[in-house]
Amino acid sequence: MSENKFQHIRDIEFKRLGDQVYFDHTGSCLYTDSHIKRYSEQLTKNVFGNPHSGNACSEKMSDIIHQTRLDVLRRFNVTVDDYDVIFTSGATDSLKIIGENFNWTPGSVYAYTEDNHTSVVGIRELAAERGASAYCVSCAKALLSGCTIVKAPQNLLKSKSSNENPLSLFAFPAQSNFSGAKYPLTWIKDVKRNLLPLDLIHPSRKCNWYVLCDAASFVSTSALDLKEYPADFVTISFYKMFGFPTGLGALLVRKNSEETLCNKKFFGGGSVSGWLASRDFHSPKPVLHDRFEDGSSSFLSILALKLGFDTFNQLGLTIDxxxxxxxxxxxxxxxxxxxxxxxxxxxxxxxxxxxxxxxxxxxxxxxxxxxxxxxxxxxxxxxxxxxxxxxxxxxxxxxxxxxxxxxxxxxxxxxxxxxxxxxxxxxxxxxxxxxxxxxxxxxxxxxxxxxxxxxxxxxxxxxxxxxxREESCVYTSQYSADPDKSTKIILDDILLYPVKSCQGMSVKKWEICDTGLKYDRMWMVVDEYGSPITLKKAPHLTSIRPTVDVTKQCLTLRADDMDSIAVPFIQNLKEAVVRDLNVNAKCVSKVCGDTVVGYDCGESVALWLSQILNVSCSLVQKCFDSQRYTSKRFNAYGNPNKISLVNEAQLLLVNRSSIEYLCRRMIEHGYLDESDTMLDNMAKRFRANLVVSGASSFSEDKWNRISFNATNIGGKNGRVDMVKCGLCQRCNVICIDPDTGQKLNGPLRALANVSLSDNAVRRKPTFGIYLKCDQSSCVLTAKSEVTIEDIT
CATH class of the missing domain: 3.90.1150.10 (Aspartate Aminotransferase, domain 1)
Structure with missing residues (x-):
């Protein structure tokens, strides 16, 4: 099959990729358009019933499942006389079946190669629980004879056991999912001939070896001939072959090895020939796959698998x-x-x-x-x-x-x-x-x-x-941990971001509450499934300009070519209903893994947002009494603090000198065009709450405690102390132009190449520092003086 043919398939079947480049086929193959169309057509033209029901549409589905098992076996050059196919939820489920049901006894050995998937290694716990000895071996240059033990077993193997011929299992990947190394399939026969050099474990006895071949990574791009290399157990995930369906895999069991899976205790619907509720009686079905496929099979997924084989055949995508x-x-x-x-x-x-x-x-x-x-x-x-x-x-x-x-x-x-x-x-x-x-x-x-x-x-x-690729040395900043005593450090700007991922709002003074700046990230846009829509998903969120009117208790959203829309604060559900915001119930979503409870702000603003973002979405306000706390990684800096819908910490500070420095580097290397608005544009990318000036570039990295001028609620002047709780690690969000929503890679690339004056290269693209504040009910004022109290 020529490269032109592959390119033609790409052009026809994957138009949805556009200019995207997908290099994660080991994670999951991509499904073809033809596959999905065939599947949709079958669902709309036919009636498919549960194969356990015994009616006409059930029998049709049973026939398809039988034919699909034959397709699977045909793919590996064997028949129903050689192997049985147990459909599972994936390779991991298949491996779990082996671990739970293999005939482990005291004296058994479970040997697995160091290069193996987590799920293969996990079998060792089940083996050890039943008295087997689990060993990890390293195979130098993929030579079986060069295997060496790299992990002591959970159980020491005794020279004598109750079983003179204990069953043992050797597990290896046909292809490493880390490096792509293919291990010799000849190992299958060699291990069964007792050529695995583990005599140093039990020199007085040979094991009765069986072989598990994890083929999940291998079979997506390579041919596996089980007639020539008859592994006892083979595990597969079909989404790695066809991209669809997900949640379907198989355990292929050699007929001569069926009796080793003899420890099955649980039985479910369809896996027994008969059972009684009032007596301890059940009779497992005689056919292996019937015995192990508890409950109704994922029959519509098996239909999709059948169509996957058919589609690849039609496209001429042979495994060779x-x-x-x-x-x-x-x-x-x-x-x-x-x-x-x-x-x-x-x-x-x-x-x-x-x-x-x-x-x-x-x-x-x-x-x-x-x-x-x-x-x-x-x-x-x-x-x-x-x-x-x-x-x-x-x-x-x-x-x-x-x-x-x-x-x-x-x-x-x-x-x-x-x-x-x-x-x-x-x-x-x-x-x-x-x-x-x-x-x-x-x-x-x-x-x-x-x-x-x-x-x-x-x-x-x-x-x-x-x-x-670097054409010169990495950039060296004008770094100084100690601030210049002759220059005052000033709180240059205060910004809050009422709606997560939308534009910021610059203020001259603002109240600090128990979550940071009051009303900062108190709202978020969510999709039809309740998941937050962020800049990574929707760069056009930058076109939305929110403002908060504390007096009127109202959020106003503005965008070009749109009328503004006012959204009243929601104190509680009862108030929302009184205001006729069409709020039916509380909303539950997640932000950075935390469960967040909020209120839907109504249909009017949902339609307004959906017009701008061109997706179905709505606005959610976090409940004022719903509590969320700072990231666990900040626990070393004191008790966790309450936060709003921010990702990690209450407040983020950046240094204007660091922004200027980064801009100069980007201009020098052609990442950025110099302009009057360039500095403000760059500052917006970092989405800081507090912007300071007067300090040397990147000196903020070593500030530990910072004091700001503040006014207590009630009018008394004073200061508010904040503690650094970490550096802000940057992602590709800073590549999004906050004015246009377009992407520019320069900021992230330049940031990764900055080094400090002591020649310690910044190992991670960090910019700005996270702050926590234990005080509340006070007001910060822009252009006031900042004092650095503690420096590392």
């Missing part, structure tokens, strides 16, 4: 053609990235592979590339920053360890003690921590699929060159 296409693209990508370098010759990319380039071919390497970006001085760029910057360029990647911490640690070289300490300090998978002491604890992953093209690869190489 897909394998060649994706491997050719991978080689193009790999060698292009490998040659990228900074002006001083330092490599731009550090790639993580399990093998030397000389041995790379389509049988040893899948279309996955894991890497980190390095600066010209050899320091690392955090993978979160790379993913965010790619997002702002409509390029979709994944960062982290991809549920494969073993391969991640092994290939990157992360110290186990470093990770244990990080977990002890609150680090969790998927959080913002990507560098510890300057070293990466994860990577960026690109994964190609049938619908990737040469144009996608070229776009990404251009992105790396434009955004990360």
């Amino acid at each position: 053609a897909i394998e060649k296409h994706t491997h050719d693209l991978w080689r193009n990508l790999y060698y292009s990235m490998k040659t990228l370098a900074h002006e001083n010759g330092m490599p731009l990319v550090e790639i993580y592979l399990n093998q030397d380039d000389s041995t790379i071919n389509c049988t040893s390497q899948g279309p996955i590339l894991a890497f980190n970006i390095k600066r010209s001085d050899g320091s690392y760029v955090g993978y979160n920053h790379v993913v965010q910057l790619a997002n702002s360029n409509n390029i979709y990647l994944r960062g982290g360890c991809f549920c494969n911490l073993g391969a991640c640690v092994s290939l990157i070289g992360t110290e186990i003690n470093v990770l244990l300490e990080a977990y002890g300090n609150g680090h969790v998978c998927g959080d913002a921590i990507d560098l510890i002491e300057g070293k990466p604890i994860g990577a960026v992953r690109m994964s190609l699929g049938p619908h990737s093209t040469v144009g996608d690869v070229n776009t990404y190489i251009e992105f790396l060159t434009d955004c990360f």
Whole structure:
């Protein structure tokens, strides 16, 4: 199948991609338009019933399920005489079935390779619970004979056990979902012939080995011939093959190995031939898949799977053609990235592979590339920053360890003690921590699929060159921790953002309440499902200009070419109904994982917003008495403080000198055109509440306690103290022009390349500091003096 044919399929079946570049096929393949159209047509033309019901539409569905099982087996070159197919919710569910039901006994061994998905490793807990010994092995250069133990077992294997021939299980991935390394399928027969070198564990006895092959990553772009490589158990997730349906996978069980899954206790509807409620009696169904598919199957998803096979066949997307296409693209990508370098010759990319380039071919390497970006001085760029910057360029990647911490640690070289300490300090998978002491604890992953093209690869190489290749040294700021005693630091501006993600409102003076600035982020726009609409989703939110009238207790929204609309404050539900705002009930939504209770502000403002954003949406006001607190990561700075709908902390401060410095760097490198309004435009991007002037650039990073002039409610002059509780880590929101809603990548790129005067490169794109305030019922005034009380 020619590259032109693949490009034609991309042009016809994926018009919705437009200029977006999708490199997360290992996360999920993309579904074709034809697949969805076929599925919709089948649903609208037919009546499909529950296969357990026994009527005509039920029998039709039963026939489709049977044919789909045959399609699955055909894909792997076997028949119903060789394997059974148990439909599950995905590969993880399939692995759980094995762990829960395998015939573990004292003396059994569960051996799994270090390079494995979380769900494969999780089986060890179930094995150990029944007395088996679980070992993690590392296979140097993908050689079975070179396996070494890298983890002591939960249970020590005894030389004698109650079972002279205990059943044991070896688990490995056909393809690493971290690096794309393909492991030899010949291991399947070798392990069953007792060639796994674990005699150092039990030299006096050989195990009765069975083999689990996790093929979820492998089968999306490679052929798996189970006739030639008869693994006992094979796990699959179909969305990785077709993109749709999600929530459907399969466990393929070799007929000769069925008896090993003998520990099933629970039974559900459809999985038993007979049972009694008044007696301890039930009789499992004799056919394996009937016995393990408790309850009604996801029969409409199985219909979608059948149509997935049919669609790929119609398009000519054979697995051999897909394998060649994706491997050719991978080689193009790999060698292009490998040659990228900074002006001083330092490599731009550090790639993580399990093998030397000389041995790379389509049988040893899948279309996955894991890497980190390095600066010209050899320091690392955090993978979160790379993913965010790619997002702002409509390029979709994944960062982290991809549920494969073993391969991640092994290939990157992360110290186990470093990770244990990080977990002890609150680090969790998927959080913002990507560098510890300057070293990466994860990577960026690109994964190609049938619908990737040469144009996608070229776009990404251009992105790396434009955004990360350095032609000179990183910028050095005029950093000074101590403020200049001869220059006063002034509170230059006070801003609040009544509606989350919309324009800010500059004020001369404003009240501090127990959540920060009063009415700051008290409202948010939500979609038809109640989820917040943010700048990342809808840049045109910047066209909405909210103002708050405290006297009239009213929020007013304005936008170009629209009449303004007034939204009265809602004190409680009863008041909302009296005001005839058409509020039916309280709304429940989530902001940064926190549950938020609010009030729908009515149909009028919903229609007004929907016209501007061109999506169905509404305005929600947070209940005044609904409590939400600062991020847990700020607990070290004292008791949690109440917050409104902000992401993390009560207040955000930025330094005008830091903004000016960043603007100069952007102008020098062509990211920004110099203009009179440029500084104000840049200041708006950072969405700060407090803007100060008079301090040296980036000195705010080391301020710990700050004192502002304030007026107590009642008229008495005084001061209000605020405590820094962290640096504000920046994402691609700062790339959105607050005046036009257009994206400009310069701010995020420039920020990542700033270094301090002590040559400590800013490892993360942070800008501004979070503040917390334990005082309330006082008023801040712009242009008043600021005192820095404590400096690190």
